[in-house]
Amino acid sequence: MRVVVAMSGGVDSSVAALLLKEKGVEAVGVSMQVWDYRNNGGCLSRATCCAPDDFTDARKTASKIGIPYYVFDFEKTFKSEVIDKFVDSYNKGITPNPCIDCNSKVKFKELRERARSFGANSVATGHYAQIKEVDGRLRLYRGADREKDQSYFLYSITYEELKETSFPVGHLTKPEVRKLAEGAGLPTADKPESQDICFVSGKNSDFIARIGKPPAGYLVSTTGERLGAHDGIHEFTVGQRKGIKIGGLYEPLYVVEIRPESNEVVVGTKKDLEREKFFIKDFAFLYPDEDRFEGTIQVRSRHRGSPAKVEIVDGGAWVTLTEESCVIAPGQAAVFYNGDELLGGGRIGRA
Amino acid sequence: MNGGSFINFDANATYGVLPEVAEEVLSNHSRYLNPSSIHRGGQVARAAIEDAREEIRTLIGADRRDRIVFTSGATESSNSAISSALSGATRENNLVCSNVEHPAVLETCKSFDKVECRICEPEKLREKVDENTRLVTLMLANNETGKVYKVSELFTYVKSNFPWIPTHSDCVQALGKVEINFKELFADTISISGHKIGAFSGVGALIIKDGAQFKPLIHGGPQEVRFRAGTENTLGIISFGIAARIARQKFESRIVRYKAMKLWFSDKLESELTRKQIPYQINFKDEDSLPNTLHVRFPGRKADDLLIALDLEGVLVSAGSACASGKPESSHVLLAHGFSEDEAKECLRISFNAETRFEELASGLEALVRCL
Numbered sequence: 001m002r003v004v005v006a007m008s009g010g011v012d013s014s015v016a017a018l019l020l021k022e023k024g025v026e027a028v029g030v031s032m033q034v035w036d037y038r039n040n041g042g043c044l045s046r047a048t049c050c051a052p053d054d055f056t057d058a059r060k061t062a063s064k065i066g067i068p069y070y071v072f073d074f075e076k077t078f079k080s081e082v083i084d085k086f087v088d089s090y091n092k093g094i095t096p097n098p099c100i101d102c103n104s105k106v107k108f109k110e111l112r113e114r115a116r117s118f119g120a121n122s123v124a125t126g127h128y129a130q131i132k133e134v135d136g137r138l139r140l141y142r143g144a145d146r147e148k149d150q151s152y153f154l155y156s157i158t159y160e161e162l163k164e165t166s167f168p169v170g171h172l173t174k175p176e177v178r179k180l181a182e183g184a185g186l187p188t189a190d191k192p193e194s195q196d197i198c199f200v201s202g203k204n205s206d207f208i209a210r211i212g213k214p215p216a217g218y219l220v221s222t223t224g225e226r227l228g229a230h231d232g233i234h235e236f237t238v239g240q241r242k243g244i245k246i247g248g249l250y251e252p253l254y255v256v257e258i259r260p261e262s263n264e265v266v267v268g269t270k271k272d273l274e275r276e277k278f279f280i281k282d283f284a285f286l287y288p289d290e291d292r293f294e295g296t297i298q299v300r301s302r303h304r305g306s307p308a309k310v311e312i313v314d315g316g317a318w319v320t321l322t323e324e325s326c327v328i329a330p331g332q333a334a335v336f337y338n339g340d341e342l343l344g345g346g347r348i349g350r351a
Numbered sequence: 352m353n354g355g356s357f358i359n360f361d362a363n364a365t366y367g368v369l370p371e372v373a374e375e376v377l378s379n380h381s382r383y384l385n386p387s388s389i390h391r392g393g394q395v396a397r398a399a400i401e402d403a404r405e406e407i408r409t410l411i412g413a414d415r416r417d418r419i420v421f422t423s424g425a426t427e428s429s430n431s432a433i434s435s436a437l438s439g440a441t442r443e444n445n446l447v448c449s450n451v452e453h454p455a456v457l458e459t460c461k462s463f464d465k466v467e468c469r470i471c472e473p474e475k476l477r478e479k480v481d482e483n484t485r486l487v488t489l490m491l492a493n494n495e496t497g498k499v500y501k502v503s504e505l506f507t508y509v510k511s512n513f514p515w516i517p518t519h520s521d522c523v524q525a526l527g528k529v530e531i532n533f534k535e536l537f538a539d540t541i542s543i544s545g546h547k548i549g550a551f552s553g554v555g556a557l558i559i560k561d562g563a564q565f566k567p568l569i570h571g572g573p574q575e576v577r578f579r580a581g582t583e584n585t586l587g588i589i590s591f592g593i594a595a596r597i598a599r600q601k602f603e604s605r606i607v608r609y610k611a612m613k614l615w616f617s618d619k620l621e622s623e624l625t626r627k628q629i630p631y632q633i634n635f636k637d638e639d640s641l642p643n644t645l646h647v648r649f650p651g652r653k654a655d656d657l658l659i660a661l662d663l664e665g666v667l668v669s670a671g672s673a674c675a676s677g678k679p680e681s682s683h684v685l686l687a688h689g690f691s692e693d694e695a696k697e698c699l700r701i702s703f704n705a706e707t708r709f710e711e712l713a714s715g716l717e718a719l720v721r722c723l
Contacts, residue, residue: 002663028663070659117653118660118722 002026003166004115005124006107007062007069008198009054012126014061014188015177016168020124021065028120029062029069031055032106034078035199060187072114074106081105083199090208090234093258094331097347098197104156108165122164129154129342130170131162138162140286142340145173152301155335155345156284208234217263219246222256222272233258236265238329239273254327274325278348280334281316285344296337297321299328299348310336316346358711358718361667363494363524363644363702369549372593376551380589385582387574396585403592407556410595411522411543412532416561420578421554421588425523426455428542428557431568431579433459436486436517436539438566440466446486449473449500450687451493455542456521457683460488472687473500477508480516487518491525491536495684495700496635497644499529506537517563523547523555527598528609528641539563545591548598554587605705609642612703612712617645623720634698645701648690649723654699660722666715669700 005017007029020027031054055071062069082101089096112123128143129151140162143149157165169177181189200207208214209232219228227246230236235243240255244267256273257266291312296305297319309320319334328334328348335345359367384392386400404419413419422428433456437446445467448460460468469479473489480487487509492499506518520538522531527548533541539560546552559565559578571580598605617633624631634646649657654670661668685695703712 026663028659068659068662072655114653114656117656118663 001122002028002118002120003122003124004028004030004111004120005067005168006111006126007031007058008126008194009057009061009188009191010126010194011181011186011188011191012128012169012177014058014065014126014186015172015180016124016126017062017067018065018180018184018186019168020166021067027065027067027124028115028118029058029065029067030111030115031058031069031071032074032078032111033071034074034102034106035083036075057188057191064184064186072111074110077106077110078102078199086197087208087211089331090204090237091214091260093233093236093238093260095237095239095329096331097333098199099153100156100333103153108157108161112161112164122166124166124168126169127151127154127167128170128174129167131165131167140342141170142337142342143167143169144171148174151342152298152333152335152345155333155342156282157286158284159286162286205232205235214260215263217265219244219265219267222266222268227267230265233260233263233265239327270327273327273329275321275328276325277318277320278328278334279316279318280346281349283312283316283344283346285312287343293338293343294322295343296339297326298335298337299326299332305337308336316349356665358666358715359704359707360701360715361669362704363497363547363641363700364669365546365552366549366704367706368546368551368590369594369597369706371597372549372551372590375593376586376590380586383585386585387572387582396583399589399592400583400585403588403595406592406595406599407543407558410531410599411526411541411558412534413558414534414561417533418557418559418561418565418576418578420557420559420575421583421591422557422579423553423584424546424555425521425542425544426555427568428540428544428555429453429455429519429521430459431557432517432519432540432542432559433463433486433488434568435564435566436519437463437466440485442466444483444485445469445479445481447471447476447479447484447488448486449476449489451496451498451684452488452490453494453521453523456488456490456519460486473505476505480509480513482513484513484516487516488520490521490523491531491541492522492529492641493684494524495682496646496688497524497641497700497702498635499525499639499641502538503536510537524641527602527605528643530602533558533560540565545587545594548594550590550594551587554584554591556591601705606642608705609703612707613642613645616701616703616712616716619716620647620719623716624723627720627723629720629723641702643703643705645703646698647701648694648698650694650697652697652723654697657699657722661718664718664722666718669702670696670698 003020003025005027007013017027017029059069082098085101086096086098127150128145128148130141131138142151214232214234216231218226219230220226236255238255244253251269253267254273255265256268294309297308298305306324306326307322311318330348330350332348333345334348336343380399383396386393386396407419446460447469450470489500489502489505491502502520509516509518517539519540522541523544525531526543541558543556545554567578569580574580630650632648658668658670681692681695
């Protein structure tokens with residue numbers, strides 16, 4: 001079997017490639033050129049991935065493992081499906097999810113199509129998530145390393161795609177992955193973690209400002225009172241606490257709403273952000289068996305999950321939190337789990 | 352992965368070191384010292400370099416007074432020739448360069464932003480030349496399409512009307528595949544490269560016509576009669592000499608072989624594809640072209656993907672010219688020939704090596720048809 005393994009130049013995808021090769025799979029390493037770093041302000045920080053130096057690491061790793069390696073140019077798709085949406089979200093005051101868009105539109109779509117053209121029918125990545133067959137069907141689970149779990153970013157994968165996907169490091173912990181890389185002498189074994197969004201070096205707001213920054217406006221209270229000025233709504237996301245330059249109040253202030261039409265940023269207390277019921281749209285569901293069910297909902301990549309009831313309706317689903325309210329932000333992904341099994345997810349709509 | 356079990360249909364990128372070249376260099380010449388040294392350790396190295404120089408002179412039909420200057424490769428050769436020709440040029444001056452040149456020439460020309468850069472189709476170059484021209488450059492054969500250009504005709508025109516204008520030709524792809532007669536080319540300088548004929552990579556030569564003005568690009572020691580400073584790449588140069596000798600001795604037989612290979616391959620490909628109803632288009636078919644190069648377009652099929660499919664089958668081809676970054680861009684050469692961006696990305700270059708055996712040719716063809 002011929003499998004394409006998406007190699008970012010990081011340790012996780014390096015070990016994914018290694019494990020495939022050791023299993024006797026015909027692995028083909030591929031890096032995705034998604035952004036022209038030279039002509040877009042550079043991206044030389046070691047904290048990001050997929051920059052030219054990372055391709056060198058991926059190339060060295062592929063050669064060490066003994067698999068062929070190619071670079072694919074996905075700049076066009078990445079621009080329209082990820083970057084443009086990212087910028088658009090900020091300008092509309094919605095929290096962006098570039099990693100989810102990249103997975104669904106680039107890694108598991110265009111990469112898969114190109115892989116097929118040379119006889120590779122499966123795509124492997126270094127994500128911390130697991131695919132297992134239980135009761136005669138494939139299911140997607142959180143990565144065994146709960147700290148590193150990345151299933152949240154994969155919720156929009158379809159069942160058809162699941163059949164042709166593998167996550168070779170999903171059953172491992174990060175220290176185990178590093179140990180395997182070390183044991184095999186991979187050049188990426190001690191490479192630092194990438195944390196930021198791959199195409200942004202520095203602050204997100206600086207990136208947006210380079211492309212076209214929205215006008216300045218006012219910070220207002222939930223009752224409409226003007227509290228101060230700001231340099232543009234791109235500097236804020238809902239739920240944000242840092243960077244609100246208003247002091248002298250008893251409680252910490254958060255961004256609770258962004259109004260792009262009037263360039264107003266509404267600030268309030270944590271209570272103003274919390275919801276017990278909300279709507280999600282762009283709903284993707286791996287197992288559409290029932291219209292109502294209970295499970296855990298995760299509303300941010302670092303959120304531990306809260307118990308919730310879900311009711312699927314036309315165009316989306318209503319979520320009711322059963323034990324605790326949650327801080328939510330429009331645009332952010334909300335993903336349902338039953339235990340560690342991922343059931344589906346969508347984007348949180350405007351309140 | 353190992354380097355030994357491939358079928359090389361990408362000889363225009365690099366020919367591959369000839370086993371007899373590697374063998375002779377390593378067994379007879381590997382203990383040489385610095386050719387500039389006065390002692391005998393240096394003398395033997397110097398003598399071997401001079402032998403190589405004569406082999407190259409003979410291969411390209413240069414006169415004994417013409418300069419054969421060894422360089423790090425044809426890119427350096429062309430950079431040297433172009434910057435020498437343009438030294439002292441002012442804003443009133445122009446250079447005339449074809450639009451199908453290799454980046455080694457094209458990008459170098461463009462880098463002289465002080466001089467007006469007149470880039471156009473090879474057929475229209477002569478119209479662009481005037482008394483303010485400081486350089487006319489046209490390649491002898493194109494690396495991607497394999498097309499051979501009438502350099503001698505153009506340069507004869509230039510020299511008979513504007514005898515002072517320097518003429519330069521990139522002869523990298525032509526070397527060993529078409530007859531090069533330096534005397535009849537009317538070029539002041541030509542660039543050639545070792546690895547395209549089976550020598551090591553990292554060695555090339557710049558040939559300078561006797562009496563032509565030349566200003567070195569690289570300054571330093573007195574090596575290469577002060578035309579090119581820097582300690583000589585002795586083993587590379589010797590490998591170039593041996594490969595040049597083989598290219599000369601086997602020239603006729605290789606041409607016959609190339610022609611037979613290309614004819615067999617294209618005939619068989621056409622009949623297979625017609626039978627299987629796969630659309631194709633053989634480009635530059637009836638034009639004067641390199642005997643080892645076949646340029647095919649498969650409409651609706653991305654050449655980059657086909658290249659990978661073939662690579663995984665052990666068959667090495669090229670889609671456009673080799674690209675160091677690994678990032679594919681539409682070839683400027685194909686765009687210059689009127690292909691659209693999309694069409695250019697559907698073109699595959701198959702370039703044979705004279706050492707390719709018939710069985711390899713047949714199995715390479717089989718793999719190609721299978722991958723389509």
